[in-house]
Amino acid sequence: MAEQALSLSYGQAFVAPERRRHRSSMSVLVTEGEMLRTKGTCALISDSIWRNAIAKQAGDLSVRGFLADYYSTPLHWDVKTSATRVLRALNSWSYSQSSYIEGGSYVSSMSLMVLRGRDAHLFHMGDTLVFRLRGAEFEQLTRDHVTDLGGYRYPSRALGLDGNLDIDYSQIPLKQGDLFLFTTRAVRGTLMPSDFVQQIRADVSNLDAACERLAEAARARAGERGYGAEQFCFQLVRIDRLPEAESDPVETHHGNLPVPAELAVGERLDGLEVLEVLSRNAKARVYRVRDDRSRAEMVLRAPSPELSSRNAYLEHFLLQQWVAEHINSPFIAKLIELPRPRRYLYYLMADMHGESLGDWLQRHPQASLAQRLDIARQLAKAVQALHRRDVLHQQIHPDNILIDPHGQVVLSDFSACFRRDGENEKARELAREVGLNAHSAPEYALGNEVGRRSDQYALASTVYWLLTDALPYDQSPDELRSHTGLEQMRYRSARTRNPAVPAELDDALCRALDPQRALRFRRLSEFLLALREPRKRRDGEHLRGGAPASLWQGIAGLLLLLLVLSWLLK
Numbered sequence: 209m210a211e212q213a214l215s216l217s218y219g220q221a222f223v224a225p226e227r228r229r230h231r232s233s234m235s236v237l238v239t240e241g242e243m244l245r246t247k248g249t250c251a252l253i254s255d256s257i258w259r260n261a262i263a264k265q266a267g268d269l270s271v272r273g274f275l276a277d278y279y280s281t282p283l284h285w286d287v288k289t290s291a292t293r294v295l296r297a298l299n300s301w302s303y304s305q306s307s308y309i310e311g312g313s314y315v316s317s318m319s320l321m322v323l324r325g326r327d328a329h330l331f332h333m334g335d336t337l338v339f340r341l342r343g344a345e346f347e348q349l350t351r352d353h354v355t356d357l358g359g360y361r362y363p364s365r366a367l368g369l370d371g372n373l374d375i376d377y378s379q380i381p382l383k384q385g386d387l388f389l390f391t392t393r394a395v396r397g398t399l400m401p402s403d404f405v406q407q408i409r410a411d412v413s414n415l416d417a418a419c420e421r422l423a424e425a426a427r428a429r430a431g432e433r434g435y436g437a438e439q440f441c442f443q444l445v446r447i448d449r450l451p452e453a454e455s456d457p458v459e460t461h462h463g464n465l466p467v468p469a470e471l472a473v474g475e476r477l478d479g480l481e482v483l484e485v486l487s488r489n490a491k492a493r494v495y496r497v498r499d500d501r502s503r504a505e506m507v508l509r510a511p512s513p514e515l516s517s518r519n520a521y522l523e524h525f526l527l528q529q530w531v532a533e534h535i536n537s538p539f540i541a542k543l544i545e546l547p548r549p550r551r552y553l554y555y556l557m558a559d560m561h562g563e564s565l566g567d568w569l570q571r572h573p574q575a576s577l578a579q580r581l582d583i584a585r586q587l588a589k590a591v592q593a594l595h596r597r598d599v600l601h602q603q604i605h606p607d608n609i610l611i612d613p614h615g616q617v618v619l620s621d622f623s624a625c626f627r628r629d630g631e632n633e634k635a636r637e638l639a640r641e642v643g644l645n646a647h648s649a650p651e652y653a654l655g656n657e658v659g660r661r662s663d664q665y666a667l668a669s670t671v672y673w674l675l676t677d678a679l680p681y682d683q684s685p686d687e688l689r690s691h692t693g694l695e696q697m698r699y700r701s702a703r704t705r706n707p708a709v710p711a712e713l714d715d716a717l718c719r720a721l722d723p724q725r726a727l728r729f730r731r732l733s734e735f736l737l738a739l740r741e742p743r744k745r746r747d748g749e750h751l752r753g754g755a756p757a758s759l760w761q762g763i764a765g766l767l768l769l770l771l772v773l774s775w776l777l778k
Contacts, residue, residue, distance in 0.1 A: 213244060214323060215449035218251065219415025221423040223440040231256040232392050232441045233267035237275050246283045247290070248324025250275060251445045253390040255336050256316045257363055266302070266316045270367055273298050274320065280597075282530040282627070284523050287322050287329045288377060293627070295331065295367070295375060297598060302368030315368040319350055319390060323382070326450050332376040334366035337395070340380075341387040341408060346401045351376060352393070363393075382447050387412070390443040391422075398429040398440075408444065415444045467511045467522075468552040471495060478551055480508060491515070491623060491642070492525075496559060499546070506544055510554035522553070524638070528622040529555040535597055539590035541610075541620040560618055565606040569674065577675070577708045579615075581739055584671040586617035588736045591667050594619075595660050595732060600626045602639040602658075604666035605647040606673065632657045644686035646679055650697070650723050653688040661728045664735060668720035671739070676705035680721050697723045713738050 218236045234253040252274065256266040274294055281290040295318075306313035317334025330338065332350040340347050353365040365374045387408060399407075399422070407421040419442040426440045471482050471493070480497040483505065487494035495508045509528070515521050532543040532555065544556040565583070569575070587609060594601050602624035610618045624642040626635040636651075636658045644652055649665035651658050665685075672680045681697050688694060699718050702709045716738030722728050729735045 212449065212452050213240075214249065214325065214447075214451055216249065216323065216445055216447055217415055218443065218445045219417070219419045220443045221416065221419035221441065223423040223427050231267055232439065233271045234390060234441055234443045235271050235275065236443065236445060237279075239279075242283075243279065245325075247279055247281075248287060248322045248329075250278065250320060250322055251388065251390060251443065252318065252320030253336050253338075253392065253441070253443055254316045254318045254367075255334070255363075255392040255394075257313075257366070266314045266368070269314065270298060270302070270316050270318055273301075274318075278322075280534055282527050284526040287324055288379075291320070291322060291329065291331055292375060292377070293598075295333075296373050299367050299373040300371065303371050306368060313368065315363075315366050317353075317363045317366045317393070321388060321390075321445070323445075323447070326382050328380040328382055328388070330376075330378045330380060333373065334363035335393040337389075337391050337393065339389040339391075339404065341389065341405065342383060342385070344405075346405050349378070349380070349388075354393075382450055384447055384450050386447045388445045389422075390445070392439075392441060394440055395426050395442075397433065397435070398426040403429075412446070415446060419444055465550060465553040467513055467515065468493075468554060469513055476500070477508070477554075478546065479548065480506075480556075482508075488512075491521070497556075505559045506556045507559050508554050508556055510552070525553070527627065528625060531594070531599060531622045531625050532557055535593050535599070537590060537593035539586050539617055539619060540593055541618050557620065560610050560612045560620075562610040562612040562618065565609040565611060565617075565670075565674070568611045569606075569677070577706075580674050582615070583611070583617055584674060585736065585739045587619070587670065588667060588732065588739060590617065590619040591663055592732055592736065594625070595663070598628050600628055600635055600658070600660065601663050601666075602626060602635065602652075603642060603645075604663060604670055605645050606670060609670070628659065632659065646684045646686060647673070648686045649725065650685040650688050650694055651725055653686050654691060654694065656725070659725070660732065661725045664720050664728055664732055665725075667732075668717055668735065672702055672717050672721065675709055676702050678705050680717070685723075694723045 216238065220234060222232075232253065232255045236249070236251045238249050239247065252271055254267040254270045277294040277297065278290055281294065302314035302316075306315065317336040319330070319332045319336040319338045321331075321338065322329040330349055332338070333353070335352045335354050336350065337348065338350045340349055353363060355362050355364045363369075367373065389404065389408070403425060404422065407425055408418050410421060411417055422442045423440050468477055471477060471485070473482050473484065475482050477497075479500045481500060482495045482497055484496040485493075486496055486507065489512070491512055493510050493512060496505060497508045498505050511522060511525050529543065532541055541557045541560075544558055546556065563571075572579070587604075591601060591604065601619070601622070603621055604619075608619065608621040610620055612618065624639045626638055628635065636655065639648070639652050639658070647666045647669040649658070649662040651662055669680060672678075678700075680699055680702070682700070683693060683697060685697075699721060702714045702717055703711065716735055720728050720735045
């Protein structure tokens with residue numbers, strides 16, 4: 209018998225003078241199968257504080273942005289972790305964008321509910337409203353966060369209002385037949401709790417009709433009280449069926465799969481034959497394998513057998529799989545899914561048949577500056593792709609960079625990757641546990657805060673090495689023991705080792721490699737701009753005015769001759 213899954217119904221209604229100018233947005237996204245069991249179904253509502261085109265954007269972007277990012281989070285993250293991290297990232301973006309807007313902002317109140325298993329997870333910011341109707345009990349589940357200014361009431365603790373986001377969170381057990389009503393603060397002063405219950409109970413079989421009745425009743429009551437053309441929106445969600453029992457989402461994701469035992473050449477695992485053992489270390493096993501059916505060759509990565517009881521590491525292993533699956537970039541190794549069930553915990557990636565950057569440079573010691581800069585730009589784009597999904601790589605160095613036979617760079621080792629959420633200490637300790645190297649940023653050795661600029665340092669150090677076959681400092685950053693050593697670090701110009709390096713690029717490397725993290729480029733794109741291939745200058749190259757230098761020199765000589773003749777003819 210198939211497992212009984214969570215089932216729900218919903219309805220919606222808007223009231224606004226102009227739908228396109230509505231400042232509210234709401235949505236219900238019903239999922240199925242594996243996504244329903246691990247991430248659940250979302251119902252949410254957003255309401256901007258403004259009454260213009262920006263308000264419509266603020267409401268829509270917050271709803272669409274959350275739904276897109278929440279369902280892209282690693283499947284082994286629980287609901288609270290996933291939603292909180294997405295909301296904080298969305299808040300940071302909204303807050304930063306508001307500074308570029310005149311006459312508005314991306315500030316909005318927001319309430320969202322994730323329904324998974326037999327529980328509802330409610331997240332609330334601002335003054336949007338969520339009620340629950342259970343039997344005859346009608347209860348408000350959210351608090352109104354408002355501030356009085358000059359007789360007007362504005363939402364506080366809203367999305368995009370401040371750099372730090374304070375989220376109300378509650379976990380609510382579900383019962384079959386529960387009805388949840390989502391609406392905005394505009395309804396305050398119109399309908400009483402008894403009105404809500406009466407309009408909903410009039411015909412609970414049609415939730416769209418129930419929402420329309422609520423909207424009409426609110427509009428009529430607002431007209432009676434002189435509120436004018438207020439905007440109202442209502443969304444009802446009803447729990448029609450609950451699953452028999454809730455299963456752990458992490459176990460649901462990988463089925464509590466065992467870690468595979470040590471494998472040797474010729475052995476098989478899930479129809480995959482081991483062709484070569486590529487790596488054995490304390491954390492992982494890496495094999496080149498061939499599919500018995502398709503005959504395709506792939507790279508299999510599995511946790512080390514001795515780590516089978518360490519849940520924290522296994523969760524990080526699933527994050528590595530998530531990176532390969534969700535980071536969409538030609539410079540990031542791709543995940544391959546088998547068309548059949550797995551019996552063990554591992555993931556597969558395409559076999560590049562490439563070589564490490566170190567091996568490539570040994571075979572091409574006379575590589576031109578243009579070739580080296582092309583590799584550097586590809587590597588920078590790979591790091592950019594990770595940072596866009598809020599992932600730190602933390603292990604950028606030549607041995608982790610592969611180059612295929614066509615010269616394309618692929619970043620493939622995600623053993624120290626970390627999803628950022630202010631947990632700098634955990635990220636730093638993971639990098640130290642995997643192992644620091646000569647390209648690691650100094651803050652890892654000193655125990656300071658780490659972030660995107662730490663990856664920028666490792667990237668710049670690798671590029672410096674690629675251009676000069678040397679390191680930028682006499683003292684290796686991973687060997688630092690005190691801040692005194694940090695102050696003694698002196699950058700060695702790349703031009704002293706490779707005169708072909710342009711002065712502008714040398715300056716950019718110096719800044720990206722600053723021992724003080726705060727003094728590096730604010731954005732990686734600024735460093736990427738400096739990696740553009742320098743324009744080659746030729747004799748007689750046209751100046752800004754469009755004429756060659758020899759022409760201007762001739763004109764100057766002619767003018768000098770005329771001046772001398774004028775003196776002689778006086």
